[in-house]
Amino acid sequence: MDGANTPVKTVNVILLGPPGAGKGTQAEKLVESQGMVQLSTGDMLREAKASGTEMGNRVADVMARGELVTDEIVIGLIEEKLTSTDAKGFIFDGFPRTLAQADALGELLEKTGQSLDAVIELEVDDAILVDRIVGRAEQARAAGKPVRADDNAESLKLRLMEYYKKTAPLLGYYHAKGALQSVNAMGSIEEIAAQLADITKSLAA
Numbered sequence: 001m002d003g004a005n006t007p008v009k010t011v012n013v014i015l016l017g018p019p020g021a022g023k024g025t026q027a028e029k030l031v032e033s034q035g036m037v038q039l040s041t042g043d044m045l046r047e048a049k050a051s052g053t054e055m056g057n058r059v060a061d062v063m064a065r066g067e068l069v070t071d072e073i074v075i076g077l078i079e080e081k082l083t084s085t086d087a088k089g090f091i092f093d094g095f096p097r098t099l100a101q102a103d104a105l106g107e108l109l110e111k112t113g114q115s116l117d118a119v120i121e122l123e124v125d126d127a128i129l130v131d132r133i134v135g136r137a138e139q140a141r142a143a144g145k146p147v148r149a150d151d152n153a154e155s156l157k158l159r160l161m162e163y164y165k166k167t168a169p170l171l172g173y174y175h176a177k178g179a180l181q182s183v184n185a186m187g188s189i190e191e192i193a194a195q196l197a198d199i200t201k202s203l204a205a
């Protein structure tokens with residue numbers, strides 16, 4: 001029943017996929033449509049860089065090259081968010097990216113009395129990723145907006161390599177835990193958003 005007093009379960013999901021798969025775009029859609037809370041380690045790191053913190057300065061070159069920053073830094077950022085907020089219903093966007101981060105997230109959720117409800121893989125062919133990332137840079141440039149330092153062909157090559165070496169193993173890890181769902185992420189933004197909204201709604205039911 002859909003009564004007003006029926007408690008709605010909050011859900012926590014991870015969006016997993018290579019650079020350019022649309023994790024950030026779709027996380028924003030879920031924030032709008034489901035009132036979920038986006039936790040993007042990429043955004044947190046870019047903010048640290050923009051505000052010139054010591055950590056931000058330390059990670060800037062690593063990010064621009066397209067390499068991963070250390071597990072310690074990103075786990076620290078997520079731990080701070082999870083332990084300092086009463087918000088519920090998280091979309092993890094760009095975290096975890098290594099098996100160590102995945103283990104740490106599991107422990108943090110357990111410690112804060114929460115569950116991981118699904119890991120949603122956004123499946124996209126490599127050729128499309130390159131077009132999307134290069135297109136994103138061109139659009140930003142045309143609009144006079146800042147272009148991400150890592151949105152260029154050279155960094156993208158490294159980012160893809162980092163993804164396949166370090167992040168893609170998480171697909172097997174979460175599959176083995178029975179948490180993995182895959183979505184074809186090559187359609188329109190709205191089509192994919194509708195599928196993700198359906199998945200999160202069914203998890204909350």
Ligand code: AMP
Binds near residue numbers: 062094095097
């Ligand atoms: P994103 O905005 O998710 O594409 O992240 C941009 C860059 O930030 C990545 O290429 C990495 O250098 C760094 N980064 C973001 N999230 C992580 C993470 N979970 N682990 C390691 N590095 C990360």
